[in-house]
Amino acid sequence: MAERERKLATPRGGVFVPRSQVMAVDDVHRALVRIAHEIVERNKGVDDLVLVGLQTGGVPISAKLGAIIEEVEGTHVPVGTLDVAFYRDDIQLRPVLPEAITSIPVNLTGMAVVLVDDVLFTGRTVRAALQALSDFGRARSIQLAVMVDRGHRELPIRPDYVGKNLPTRLTEQVDVSLDGVLLGDVVRK
Amino acid sequence: MAQQDAMASAASRLAGLISIRDLDIAGIKRIMQLSDSFSEVLGRDIPKLPTLRGKTLAIVFAEDSTRTRTSFEIAAKRLSMDVVTLNASQSSLKKGETLRDTLKNLHAIGADAFAVRHSSAGVPAQATRWLPVPVINAGDGCHEHPTQALLDCYTIRQHFAPAIGAGQSREPVSSLRYARNGTAGTEPDSSGSTASIGSGVAQTDLECFKKLRVAIVGDIEHSRVARSLVAALDILGARTVLVAPKTLLPRSQAGWPSEMSTSLDEVLPSVDVCYILRLQRERGTGMYVPTLREYYSYYGIDERRYAMLPDHAVIMHPGPLNRGVEIDNTVADSPKSLILRQATSGVAVRMAVLYLLLGHNTGTWKADDRSVGALPRDNTGRDTTTESTSQIGLPEAADA
Structure with a gap:
């Protein structure tokens, strides 16, 4: 869970207290190498491939994935970032989120887009992202890569590439970074 | 002044943007930051967001305008708002209806926000007392024109x-x-x-x-x-x-x-x-x-x-x-x-103002610091508190 999302988690303004480490730094790296290979395999190469990291948690992951794919295939893959704050369905309900940078480096028409996020939870962020991506052109296909799928979907959305399936309780929080994955709770300061 | 009146009727809601003095530097910074985001949106192939769909902006101008009126209209439409425009010279104001009645009727018909221009100073501020929805001053006499x-x-x-x-x-x-x-x-x-x-x-x-x-x-x-x-x-x-x-x-x-x-x-x-x-x-x-x-x-x-x-x-x-x-x-x-x-900037800036007043009106122009701090805009999405939390938590967690 990225910092921005954590600040919105209940209880408001709480602090994330990790309880257990689910993946260590090496585990995260191995998962990323596997996902990179799966992406290349599924798309039969890297032609017309573009990675889009969701702000904020998916951005470092997409950058790392892009670097690994480039290493494996010897071809540069464009990597963009997308902030879905303006597309969320809960704008009236939650505090206005500070916006992060959206930067899609290519027109997406005809491209195979891999959306990258850290944690897949309710699926609402991904829904917003699908709507946002359609404003950048008609992609040939959109796939979804996440480091952690923690369940509790509220929409019919499924990931194509998963680092780790992690059953969680609704109240728990997952913290994903390139340094590892932590499971814990947000508690009042 | 307008804000204090609004406080009485609706707690912690911005009553609109009447004067630049409603803002402090944090508020201006927030508007600039949002305007950057909206400028990026306006550069897209499809420069339109679904953010405020279902909301209606009433543009009530009792004075002529080209830029401000169209800029408000385009800003609202880029956020998927509906827009009604009322020129005083072509409305029932000509028949003797008071501005107060006109505005209250527009609100009754369904306007969720107003952009008001008038040749007398203080009209938009007065409108915030008549209306339970945000009012943006689009120029009042010789007083202020904050979005400009x-x-x-x-x-x-x-x-x-x-x-x-x-x-x-x-x-x-x-x-x-x-x-x-x-x-x-x-x-x-x-x-x-x-x-x-x-x-x-x-x-x-x-x-x-x-x-x-x-x-x-x-x-x-x-x-x-x-x-x-x-x-x-x-x-x-x-x-x-x-x-x-x-x-x-x-x-x-x-x-x-x-x-x-x-x-x-x-x-x-x-x-x-x-x-x-x-x-x-x-x-x-x-x-x-x-x-x-x-x-x-x-x-x-x-x-x-x-x-x-x-x-x-x-x-x-x-x-x-x-x-x-x-x-x-x-x-x-x-x-x-x-x-x-300047004309180009107007659209993004007015989108930012509309977004802050209608998106989730928290009663402050600043980022809602009760729950959300400023984000580092460096694409990493992680700030120092995250790092320190992880480092403190990690050894214990590893033992567990």
Whole structure:
């Protein structure tokens, strides 16, 4: 869970207290190498491939994935970032989120887009992202890569590439970074 | 004042944007930051967001306008709002209906926010007492025009704040893209590929204002633009100097954080921004100057005065231009002119204001610091508190 999302988690303004480490730094790296290979395999190469990291948690992951794919295939893959704050369905309900940078480096028409996020939870962020991506052109296909799928979907959305399936309780929080994955709770300061 | 009244009726909700003095530097910073995001959106192939769909903006103008009215309308439509426009001259106001009744009826019909322009100062502030929804002052008499001042500051910041990254351009890439696709189209930079987008987004840094000296030239006394702009620049730390014949300078220096001068030629060589005001003949300005020709010879920006400006200086004007009255024809279209850039900025800035008033009105112009802090805009999405939490938590967790 990225910092921005954590600040919105209940209880408001709480602090994330990790309880257990689910993946260590090496585990995260191995998962990323596997996902990179799966992406290349599924798309039969890297032609017309573009990675889009969701702000904020998916951005470092997409950058790392892009670097690994480039290493494996010897071809540069464009990597963009997308902030879905303006597309969320809960704008009236939650505090206005500070916006992060959206930067899609290519027109997406005809491209195979891999959306990258850290944690897949309710699926609402991904829904917003699908709507946002359609404003950048008609992609040939959109796939979804996440480091952690923690369940509790509220929409019919499924990931194509998963680092780790992690059953969680609704109240728990997952913290994903390139340094590892932590499971814990947000508690009042 | 307007805000305090609103506090009574609806706790912790912004009643609108009436005066620049409703804002502090954090509020202006928030609006600039959001305007950056919306500028990027406006540069897209499909420059439209679903953010405020279902909301309706009523634009009620009891005075003529081109830029402000269309800019509000486009800003609202880019956010998927519905827009109704009411020109007082073509409404029941002509039949004797009071403005209060007109506004309350528009709200009853379904307006969720109002942009109000009126020739009398204080009308939008009064409207906030009549209406339970946000009211934006789109210009009230000689009082204020806050969104104009905000878009002017945004334009100045775009020009003078260095862009992040190693882009050669001083402009944020997003605005260049918008200029290319959008209505302003000042530089058709067709060679610019999309490859560098994202590296050049302007920072929210408002430090650049502290080094700036801004001359505001012309009919200060009757100018709501000048009142709002001076207030905004004062908050941001820029120095202002008002230049006009004595009859058009404010009658008293009290309340103006500005220098005043009657000699344009003395001021011009030392300014970074030359902001030219229109001679407002509809407010009787003609009586304050002997002739328009004489005004032009002393206060018009002609080619000679243009040459007196420092190389890095820029020329701005809120429009509409009176070519040949306050500004020379060629100067208005010169490379130093940001006039069309101002019009472009207006859409993004008004989107930001609408978003803050209608998206989730938290009662503050700042980021809602009860729950959300400022985000690092460096694409990592992680700040120091995250790191330290992880480091503290990790050893215990590893043992578990």
